[in-house]
Amino acid sequence: MTSAERQEMTAAERVEAVNAARHNLIQAATGLVVIGGIVFTAQGLWYTAQTLDTARKAQLTTEQGQITDRYTKAVEQLGSKTVDIRLGGIYALERLAKDSPRDHQTIYDVLTAFVVEHDPKPEPGSTNTTESLDTVAPPTTDVQGALTVIGRRNTRLDDHKPDLQTVRIPHAELSRTNLAGANLNNADLRRANLPNANLNNAQLFKTNLYEANLTDADLANANVTHADLRYADLSGADLRGVPLGDAKLSRARLALVNLFETDLSSDDLRDVDLRGANLLGANLEEADLRDTRLGSANLGRTNLRGANLRGTELGCTELGCTNLQGADLRGAHLECQEMDKSVGCTDLRGADLRGAHLNCSDNMTCTNLRGADLHGADLRGADLRGADLRGALLICADAELYWRCGDFPQPSRNIADLDGADLRGADLRGIVGMTEQDIRRQARVDSKTRF
Numbered sequence: 001m002t003s004a005e006r007q008e009m010t011a012a013e014r015v016e017a018v019n020a021a022r023h024n025l026i027q028a029a030t031g032l033v034v035i036g037g038i039v040f041t042a043q044g045l046w047y048t049a050q051t052l053d054t055a056r057k058a059q060l061t062t063e064q065g066q067i068t069d070r071y072t073k074a075v076e077q078l079g080s081k082t083v084d085i086r087l088g089g090i091y092a093l094e095r096l097a098k099d100s101p102r103d104h105q106t107i108y109d110v111l112t113a114f115v116v117e118h119d120p121k122p123e124p125g126s127t128n129t130t131e132s133l134d135t136v137a138p139p140t141t142d143v144q145g146a147l148t149v150i151g152r153r154n155t156r157l158d159d160h161k162p163d164l165q166t167v168r169i170p171h172a173e174l175s176r177t178n179l180a181g182a183n184l185n186n187a188d189l190r191r192a193n194l195p196n197a198n199l200n201n202a203q204l205f206k207t208n209l210y211e212a213n214l215t216d217a218d219l220a221n222a223n224v225t226h227a228d229l230r231y232a233d234l235s236g237a238d239l240r241g242v243p244l245g246d247a248k249l250s251r252a253r254l255a256l257v258n259l260f261e262t263d264l265s266s267d268d269l270r271d272v273d274l275r276g277a278n279l280l281g282a283n284l285e286e287a288d289l290r291d292t293r294l295g296s297a298n299l300g301r302t303n304l305r306g307a308n309l310r311g312t313e314l315g316c317t318e319l320g321c322t323n324l325q326g327a328d329l330r331g332a333h334l335e336c337q338e339m340d341k342s343v344g345c346t347d348l349r350g351a352d353l354r355g356a357h358l359n360c361s362d363n364m365t366c367t368n369l370r371g372a373d374l375h376g377a378d379l380r381g382a383d384l385r386g387a388d389l390r391g392a393l394l395i396c397a398d399a400e401l402y403w404r405c406g407d408f409p410q411p412s413r414n415i416a417d418l419d420g421a422d423l424r425g426a427d428l429r430g431i432v433g434m435t436e437q438d439i440r441r442q443a444r445v446d447s448k449t450r451f
Contacts (some may be wrong), residue, residue, distance in 0.1 A: 045342075047090040067100050071107075078114055086142040089109075090114070094149045104157040112147045112162045118143050133210070135188050138171035151177030165203075180218075275313075321345075421451055 028156075030433035074096065077089025085258045090111065097107040120137050139147065149175060152161055158238040170190040174360065178198045185205040195215045211231045217236075221241040228248045235255040245263045253273040261281040271291045278298050293313045303323045311331045425448040436451045 048105065052318055066098065067103065070096055071103065072073075075110065083140065083142050087145050090142060090145050090149055094153075094199060105159045107149060108158075108162065109148055110154055112164060115143055115146045115150070115169070116167050118146075120170075133170065136170045136190070139184075140168045143169070146179070147174060148171060151179060153178070155180065237315070246366070287425070420444070425449060 013428075029036055045069045062435045070092065074089045074092040075205045075334070077085050077092065080086050080089070086196075097104045113448055117408060118140070120139065120143075138144070142361045147169065155178055161183065163178065163183045164179075164187060165183045165185040166187060167184070168188040169192065171187055171190065172192045174194045174197055176196045176198075177194065179202055180198045180200040181202060182199070183203045184207050185203050187204075187207045189212055189412045190208050190210045192209070192212045193215055195213055197214070197217045199214075199222050200218045200220050201221070203246060203329070204224045204227045206228075209232050210228050212229070212233070214232055214237050216236040217234070218238045219242055220238045224242060224244060224247045226248075227248050229252050230248050230250045233253045234257055235253050237254075237257055239254075239257050241261070244259070245261065245265065245267060250268050250269070250271055251271045253276055255273050255275045259272075259282055260278055262356060263283045264287055265283045265285045267287045269287055269292055270290050272289075273293045274297050275293050275295045276297060277294070278379045279294075279302050281299050281301045282299075283303045284307050285303050286308075287304075288308045289304075289310045289312050290308050292309075294317055295313050296316045298318045299322050300318050301321050302319075304327050305323050306326045307324075308326070309327055309329045310333050311333075312329070315333055343431045421443040423439065423443045424446040425446075428436075429450055439451075440447065
């Protein structure tokens with residue numbers, strides 16, 4: 001404001017102008033103070049952040065150093081000559097794997113290697129024979145401890161599955177162990193206890209599981225090619241997708257297992273327990289099933305062509321539409337036992353029995369077909385000498401039965417086809433559907449045939 005302008009202003013106007021100037025000066029000074037405070041605060045926060053980051057890095061470095069120290073000490077303990085110290089190292093590594101997920105795989109690789117390197121070594125000149133099994137020692141306490149830790153690890157952190165091939169751990173305690181996908185090829189697991197174990201997709205090529213307990217184990221899609229499962233208990237095990245064709249199964253227990261459409265052709269299944277098993281659509285062509293227990297099993301649509309079923313227990317078995325062409329059924333038991341009383345309920349409706357052997361030669365117990373349902377069964381050329389057919393149903397099948405067995409042609413007569421069947425010495429008392437004259441016209445009988 002110029003001097004002339006101030007002269008023209010009244011006293012009140014000059015006072016008002018001075019006050020306005022002072023107010024503007026105060027506002028400007030206040031703004032500068034606020035800006036300065038903001039800058040100072042920002043600098044303080046940045047410094048604090050830098051300090052915290054430095055402290056965090058220092059803490060991580062310290063933690064990693066501690067983990068490294070713990071890992072080093074635990075591994076050193078594994079090399080101790082004292083079993084208690086080795087066992088402590090195993091459990092220390094398990095705790096470390098939980099505290100440091102990034103080290104999970106490394107730790108379990110170390111434990112797997114420990115098991116392989118410390119398993120019981122075979123005596124010089126010894127072999128993996130069943131005869132020497134009673135003298136084989138179980139895994140030591142530390143090896144068993146490592147197996148237990150491996151079996152309960154957090155599998156979601158696995159980069160790859162345990163590699164335990166060729167490991168020797170007979171008598172090992174592996175109940176409820178999670179070894180899904182594990183490599184156990186050529187491993188010695190004789191008499192190992194594996195109930196409820198998870199072996200889904202496990203590699204068991206040539207694995208020795210002689211007398212192993214695998215009840216209710218999950219073996220779905222496992223590779224058991226050439227595995228030794230003789231005398232093993234597989235009751236209730238999940239065997240879906242498991243090719244058993246090359247496995248040794250003699251005298252194994254497979255009660256209640258699911259073997260739907262499994263290929264067991266030419267397999268040695270002597271004295272195997274398959275009671276209640278689901279063998280629907282399975283291929284058992286030329287399999288050796290002597291003295292096998294198949295009571296209450298589902299053998300519908302199963303291929304048993306040429307199979308050896310001498311002395312096999314088939315009571316209460318679903319045999320509808322089963323292919324038994326050329327099968328040897330001498331001495332087989334086809335009756336049901338209920339309250340110690342024979343109850344005829346074996347279902348042979350539509351079964352193909354052409355050329356089957358059901359006689360009682362070779363001093364064997366005669367085949368028992370009392371009360372068997374033979375609706376529509378093809379018995380042409382079957383050897384039934386001495387067979388017990390008392391009360392059997394020999395009437396022809398109806399259209400529905402022929403449909404369920406594979407669209408067979410509708411029969412033109414209302415009696416079963418016994419053309420060429422050998423019934424010499426057979427007991428036919430009480431049969432239903434055919435008269436004595438009908439049977440004599442079709443089958444071969446003699447003076448010992450009983451009507």
